[in-house]
Amino acid sequence: MVVGGSNLPREELLEMYRRMVLIRRIEEQLARDCAAGKLPGPVHLYIGEEAVAVGVCRHLSERDWITSTHRGHGHFLAKGGDPARMMAEIYGRADGICGGFGGSMHVADFSRGIIGANGIVGGGIALATGAALAAQLDGDGRVAVAFFGDGAANQGVLMEALNVASLWKLPLILVCENNGFSEFSPTATVTSGSIAERARPFGVPFREIDGNDVIAVWQAADVAVRRAREGRGPSLIEARTYRTRGHVEYEVTFITEPYRDEAEVEAWRARDPIDRFARRLREEDPGVADELAAIDAAVEETMRAAVRFAESSPEPDPASARGQMFATAP
Amino acid sequence: MARKRMIQAMNEALIEEMERDPSIVLFGEDVKASLFGDTKGLWKRFGPDRVRDTPICEALISGMAVGAAAAGRRVICHMMFGNFVYTGMDAIANQAAKLRYMTNGQIKLPITYLAVSGGGRSAAAQHSDAIHPVLANLGGVKVVMPGSPADAKGLLKSAIRDDDPVFFLQAAGRGGEPGEVPEGEYLIPLGRAAIRRPGRDLSLVAIGAMVRPALKAAEALSGEGIEVEVVDPRTVVPLDLETILASVRRTGRLVVVDEARDTCSVASHLAALAAERAFDALLAPIRRVTVPDCCIPYAPVLERAILPSVETIERAVRETLAWRRPT
Numbered sequence: 001m002v003v004g005g006s007n008l009p010r011e012e013l014l015e016m017y018r019r020m021v022l023i024r025r026i027e028e029q030l031a032r033d034c035a036a037g038k039l040p041g042p043v044h045l046y047i048g049e050e051a052v053a054v055g056v057c058r059h060l061s062e063r064d065w066i067t068s069t070h071r072g073h074g075h076f077l078a079k080g081g082d083p084a085r086m087m088a089e090i091y092g093r094a095d096g097i098c099g100g101f102g103g104s105m106h107v108a109d110f111s112r113g114i115i116g117a118n119g120i121v122g123g124g125i126a127l128a129t130g131a132a133l134a135a136q137l138d139g140d141g142r143v144a145v146a147f148f149g150d151g152a153a154n155q156g157v158l159m160e161a162l163n164v165a166s167l168w169k170l171p172l173i174l175v176c177e178n179n180g181f182s183e184f185s186p187t188a189t190v191t192s193g194s195i196a197e198r199a200r201p202f203g204v205p206f207r208e209i210d211g212n213d214v215i216a217v218w219q220a221a222d223v224a225v226r227r228a229r230e231g232r233g234p235s236l237i238e239a240r241t242y243r244t245r246g247h248v249e250y251e252v253t254f255i256t257e258p259y260r261d262e263a264e265v266e267a268w269r270a271r272d273p274i275d276r277f278a279r280r281l282r283e284e285d286p287g288v289a290d291e292l293a294a295i296d297a298a299v300e301e302t303m304r305a306a307v308r309f310a311e312s313s314p315e316p317d318p319a320s321a322r323g324q325m326f327a328t329a330p
Numbered sequence: 331m332a333r334k335r336m337i338q339a340m341n342e343a344l345i346e347e348m349e350r351d352p353s354i355v356l357f358g359e360d361v362k363a364s365l366f367g368d369t370k371g372l373w374k375r376f377g378p379d380r381v382r383d384t385p386i387c388e389a390l391i392s393g394m395a396v397g398a399a400a401a402g403r404r405v406i407c408h409m410m411f412g413n414f415v416y417t418g419m420d421a422i423a424n425q426a427a428k429l430r431y432m433t434n435g436q437i438k439l440p441i442t443y444l445a446v447s448g449g450g451r452s453a454a455a456q457h458s459d460a461i462h463p464v465l466a467n468l469g470g471v472k473v474v475m476p477g478s479p480a481d482a483k484g485l486l487k488s489a490i491r492d493d494d495p496v497f498f499l500q501a502a503g504r505g506g507e508p509g510e511v512p513e514g515e516y517l518i519p520l521g522r523a524a525i526r527r528p529g530r531d532l533s534l535v536a537i538g539a540m541v542r543p544a545l546k547a548a549e550a551l552s553g554e555g556i557e558v559e560v561v562d563p564r565t566v567v568p569l570d571l572e573t574i575l576a577s578v579r580r581t582g583r584l585v586v587v588d589e590a591r592d593t594c595s596v597a598s599h600l601a602a603l604a605a606e607r608a609f610d611a612l613l614a615p616i617r618r619v620t621v622p623d624c625c626i627p628y629a630p631v632l633e634r635a636i637l638p639s640v641e642t643i644e645r646a647v648r649e650t651l652a653w654r655r656p657t
Contacts, residue, residue, distance in 0.1 A: 065397075115397065129393070129394050130397025133394060133397070134355075157389045157393070160387035324434060327439075
C-alpha cells in the first residue's frame with residue numbers, strides 16, 4: 001500500500017494506526033481519570049505526539065533499548081509495553097509494571113527493552129548512550145534510542161552524548177520531540193537556533209521532520225536505525241510536533257495566566273497525526289475504513305480491559321514500602 | 331602475601347576481576363594515562379573496547395554507566411576526583427540510586443564508581459571534599475572506604491562483583507601507603523567492619539583515611555596505659571552497626587573520626603545511632619572528630635589546621651576518658 005511515498009505492507013500501516021490509537025485512547029482515559037481525581041500523582045500526556053513514538057519504535061525489536069521522558073506513556077506502549085500493567089502503575093496499584101513504586105513518570109519494562117520513562121528532563125540521554133555502548137560491545141546489531149523533548153535539548157548532556165556517540169560510533173538514535181513547549185515556556189523563548197543542527201559540528205547526521213506524519217517519522221527512523229545497526233554511528237532526528245494538552249494534567253489548578261494561544265492549539269489539532277494518517281489511508285484505499293473501525297473498537301476494548309485490570313488490582317502492601325533498593329541486600 | 335601500595339592493590343584487583351569477567355567494561359577520564367595508577371596497564375591488557383578514555387563529561391559518563399549496566403554489562407566508571415562526582419550527580423542520585431527501586435527491582439545495576447576522596451594534599455577546595463556523606467544519604471548506592479592496601483584489594487573485588495552501584499572511595503594521599511596484600515582471590519564482604527586494634531577503654535571508630543591516624547593515636551595512648559579499640563567500618567553503606575555497637579557496649583565510650591564536614595557527617599550518624607541504641611552502656615558523651623563546616627584550604631598549614639590528626643584524635647580520646655558526670 002503506497003502512502004505518502006512509502007511502500008509499506010498494509011499490515012504494517014494498520015499496526016502503526018493501531019498503536020497510535022491505543023496510546024490516544026489510554027491517555028484520553030487518563031485525562032478523564034485525572035479530572036475525576038482518580039490518579040494519585042501527576043501525569044504528562046503525549047496526546048498529539050503519538051506518531052513519533054510509533055514511527056520510531058516500529059523499527060525496534062524487544063531486544064533494542066529505549067529511554068523515555070516524563071511524557072513517556074506513548075514510548076512505553078509503542079515499544080510493546082503492556083497497557084493494563086501501565087494503567088495499574090499509574091493508578092498506584094500492586095500489579096503495576098513497577099509495583100506502584102514508579103508511577104506515570106517511571107513506567108519501565110526491561111524485558112521489552114524499555115529502560116523507562118524518566119522524571120529528569122534529559123535524564124534518559126546518558127542512559128541510552130550507555131545502553132548503546134553495551135549494544136556495541138555485544139556486537140549483535142542492537143540499537144538504543146533516546147527520546148527526549150526540546151526542553152532536554154537545552155541540557156548539556158545532549159552535547160556530551162553527541163560527542164561521545166560520534167567519537168565511538170555508538171548505535172544511538174537521538175529523537176528530539178520538539179512539541180513547542182519546555183514545560184510552560186514556548187520553545188522559542190528558551191531555545192536558540194535549530195535543535196537538529198546541534199548535531200552538525202559533531203559530524204552526526206541529522207534531520208528535521210514533520211513529527212505529526214507517522215510515515216515521515218518511519219522513514220527517518222528507518223535510515224537512522226539502519227545506520228546504527230550497521231555500525232555506522234549515531235543520528236539525530238528532530239520531530240516537529242505539538243503538545244495539545246498542557247504540560248501536566250493538573251496545571252489548571254496552578255497556572256492562572258494562559259501561556260499559549262488557543263488558536264495555535266486548534267491549528268495543531270487540525271494536523272492531528274492520527275486523523276491525518278487515517279485520512280491518507282482512506283484516500284489510498286476506501287476499503288480500509290472498515291478495518292480502521294475494527295481497530296478502533298478493539299483498542300477501545302483493550303483500554304477498558306486495562307482500566308478494569310487497574311481498578312481490580314489491590315493497592316501495594318505498605319509493609320513493602322522500603323522496596324528493592326539493592327539487589328544484594330546489606 | 332606481598333608488600334604493596336594501596337594503588338597497586340587496586341590495580342591488581344581491577345586486573346583480576348577484568349580477567350575473570352569478560353562482561354566488565356571500564357571507562358573514565360584518562361584511564362589509559364592513569365593519573366593515580368589504579369588503572370595502569372589496563373588499556374594495553376584488555377584493549378580499547380573494554381577500557382575507554384572518555385572526554386571530560388561526568389554528566390554523561392555517570393549516566394552511561396547506568397545505561398550500560400541496565401543493558402547487561404558490569405561497569406567500572408572512573409570519576410577521578412570525588413568533587414567531580416558532583417558534576418555527574420544527576421545520573422548518580424536520580425538514576426543509579428533510584429532505577430532499581432522505581433522499577434520494583436526489575437534490574438540490577440552492577441556499577442563500581444571509582445573516585446579519590448578527601449584532602450591532605452593541598453589540592454584545595456574543589457579537589458578535596460570527602461564525599462561519602464553525600465553519597466551515603468542517597469540510600470541507593472553502596473559506599474566503600476578502604477583503610478589499608480589489603481582492604482583496598484578485597485573490597486574492590488567485592489565491589490566489582492556486587493550487583494548494585496558501589497562507590498569505591500580511595501582516600502586522597504593514601505594511594506602510596508604500603509601494606510601486606512594477599513595474592514589472588516581475596517574478597518572482603520561489603521558491610522563487615524574490622525577491629526583494627528582491640529582495647530578495653532574506649533571505642534575509636536575511624537573511617538577510611540582516618541584509620542591510619544587513629545591507629546597512631548591508639549599506639550601512642552597505649553604507652554600511657556590507655557587501651558583504645560580501633561574499629562574500621564570499611565563500608566559506610568552497608569554499615570556494620572552490630573560490630574560498632576558491640577564495641578561500644580564493651581568499652582562504654584565512643585569517639586568517631588570522620589574526614590567529613592561536621593554537619594551530617596557519618597560520624598554524626600554513628601553518634602546518633604549509638605545514642606539511640608547503646609545509651610545505657612555509655613559512660614561519657616560521644617565525641618566526633620570531624621572537619622569544621624568550611625572548605626578545604628590550600629596552604630598546608632591551613633589544611634592541617636582543619637583535618638583530623640593524630641593530635642586531635644588523641645585529645646578527643648583523653649577528654650572522653652577524663653569526662654566525669656557533673657555533680
